[in-house]
Amino acid sequence: MKIxxxxxxxxxxxxxAGWLMSNALTGPAAAQTPAPAAKGAPxxxxxAPAAKGxxxxxAFKNVTTASLKVLTVSDFLGAMGxxxxxxxxxxxxxHPGAGSDKVDWVxxxxxxxxxxxxxxMVATINRTNFGGAQMVTCFTCHHGRDLPVTTIAxxxxxxxxxxxxxxxxxxGEGQPxxxxxxxxxxxxxxxxxxxxxxxxxxxxxxxxxxxxxxxxGTFTIAAQAPDKRVTQIQFKDHPERGDSTRAYNGxxxxxxxxxxxxxxxxxxxxxxxxxHTDALTSFPNQLxxxxxxxxxxxxxxxxxxxxxxxxxxxxxxSGMFYATFYFDTKTNLLVREVRFSASPIGRIxxxxxxxxxxxxxxxxxxxxxxxxxxxxxxQFQISDVKVNVSIDAAKFGKP
Ligand code: HEC
Ligand code: HEC
Numbered sequence: 499m500k501i502x503x504x505x506x507x508x509x510x511x512x513x514x515a516g517w518l519m520s521n522a523l524t525g526p527a528a529a530q531t532p533a534p535a536a537k538g539a540p541x542x543x544x545x546a547p548a549a550k551g552x553x554x555x556x557a558f559k560n561v562t563t564a565s566l567k568v569l570t571v572s573d574f575l576g577a578m579g580x581x582x583x584x585x586x587x588x589x590x591x592x593h594p595g596a597g598s599d600k601v602d603w604v605x606x607x608x609x610x611x612x613x614x615x616x617x618x619m620v621a622t623i624n625r626t627n628f629g630g631a632q633m634v635t636c637f638t639c640h641h642g643r644d645l646p647v648t649t650i651a652x653x654x655x656x657x658x659x660x661x662x663x664x665x666x667x668x669x670g671e672g673q674p675x676x677x678x679x680x681x682x683x684x685x686x687x688x689x690x691x692x693x694x695x696x697x698x699x700x701x702x703x704x705x706x707x708x709x710x711x712x713x714x715g716t717f718t719i720a721a722q723a724p725d726k727r728v729t730q731i732q733f734k735d736h737p738e739r740g741d742s743t744r745a746y747n748g749x750x751x752x753x754x755x756x757x758x759x760x761x762x763x764x765x766x767x768x769x770x771x772x773x774h775t776d777a778l779t780s781f782p783n784q785l786x787x788x789x790x791x792x793x794x795x796x797x798x799x800x801x802x803x804x805x806x807x808x809x810x811x812x813x814x815x816s817g818m819f820y821a822t823f824y825f826d827t828k829t830n831l832l833v834r835e836v837r838f839s840a841s842p843i844g845r846i847x848x849x850x851x852x853x854x855x856x857x858x859x860x861x862x863x864x865x866x867x868x869x870x871x872x873x874x875x876x877q878f879q880i881s882d883v884k885v886n887v888s889i890d891a892a893k894f895g896k897p
Contacts, residue, residue: 555568560603573839576768577846584637584843584844667793674806679830692860693861700889705717715731715732715734720894725774729744730744748894750896775837804827805825805826806825809822819839835849836850848869850869
C-alpha cells in the first residue's frame, strides 16, 4: 500500500520515531530540553527530561490547541504519528523538509492550519455528542487519505465485507472466562509452576526488517521479572546506523535512536504504560494480573486461525490504556497482541505477532516475532533463548 511503502522507506533509511523526536527536540524545543551532545561529550550533558517534563505547549513554540498543548512531549509526538497515519501522510506533508535538517516545525503551512482546526473539531464532536468518550478520531473520517470520501463505491458495496476491527472489544455471548483462556495459554507455554521459576531471559537473533527493507541487524531482548525489559538492535555491517535501544526499568522508559542528534529520549506519559505491559507480559504467568479489567469478545480469525479475543484495560494518568490479546483456539498460544496508548485525536497502536513457538528448558518461547507501530515494522528471528541468566540492572536503565 502507498502509505506503508512511504513509511517503510523512512524506516529503512533510519528515520524512525526516535530520530524524528530527537530532531524535533533539537530545534524549537531546544531551550527546554537538553542540548544535543557531540559524540564523546560527558553524559550529564545529555540527561533526559525529567519523568514529568514540560507540556507540549511549554516545550514547543507554536503548539496551541487545547487538546494537544497539555500533552507530555512524547505523547504529543505520538499524536503527530496518529495524524500522519490517519491521513496517509508523513511528517513532511505538513512540515516541509521533515527528515532533513532544513525542517522548520514551527512554520504554519496551510495543511497544518487545517489540521489544527480539525483537532478542535474532533474535541467538540466527542464532547457534544459522545459525552467526551473517544468515538470520533481523525481516522474515523479520513481512513488513510487526505480528502475523506463521502459515498460508498458500488464495487465496495458488492465486494467482500469490511473486516476492519474495532479498537474497543465488545463482550461476546457465551464465551469462556478471561481467566480460563489465560490459564490455558499459560499451560500451553509450560505451566504456571515452571514460569514461576523463571526470573529472567535473554533472546538473541537477527532483525529481518520488513519486505527487504530495514533489516540486517542483530538484536537482544532481555527481560527480568517482574517488570524490566530492554530491546537492543545493532547493525554490525552498517555502524553508521548506530545501535538502537528501547529500555524500561520498571518505572522509566527510554528510546535511544539510531542516528539521533540527541542520543536518547525519555518516554513520558502514555507510551510508558505500553512499555510496562511489554515488560510484565514477557512472563506469561503475569498476564492475568497485568490488567484490572478484562473483556472477552467474540472469536475472530487471524490468517487461517480461529482466535479467542481478550481485551485488558487499565485507567492511567494519560487516559484509558487498552491491549487486545489473540489466542489460537486450537493450541491456546498467543498469536497477536495489539496495544493502544491514549491520544486525544486517536489511539496509538502497537502490534506484536508471535509464531514458531519452540521449547526452551521446559517452557515455550515464540521464535518469530513481528513488531509494528505507526513508524515502521520489523521482523525478528530468534536463534537462541537463555533463561535465568543474571542481567546487570544497568542494562534496563538509561541507554
Ligand atoms: C496533518 C498535518 C500534520 C502532520 C502529518 C504532522 N504534523 Fe506536526 N503539527 C501539526 C500541527 C497542526 C501542529 C500544531 C499543533 C497545535 O497547535 O496544537 C504541529 C506541530 C508539530 C511540532 C511542534 C512545532 C513547534 O515548535 O511549534 C512538532 C515538533 C511536530 N509537529 C512534529 C511532527 C512530526 C515528527 C510528524 C510526523 C510523525 C508530524 N509533526 C506530522 C500538523 C501535522
Ligand atoms: C468529521 C469528519 C472529519 C474528521 C473527524 C476529521 N476530518 Fe479532516 N477533513 C474532513 C473533510 C470533509 C475534509 C475535506 C474538506 C474539504 O475538502 O474542503 C478534511 C480535510 C482535512 C485536511 C486538508 C487536506 C487537504 O489535502 O486539503 C487536513 C490536513 C485534515 N483534514 C486533518 C485532519 C486531522 C488532523 C484530523 C484529526 C484531528 C481530522 N482531519 C479529522 C473531515 C474530517
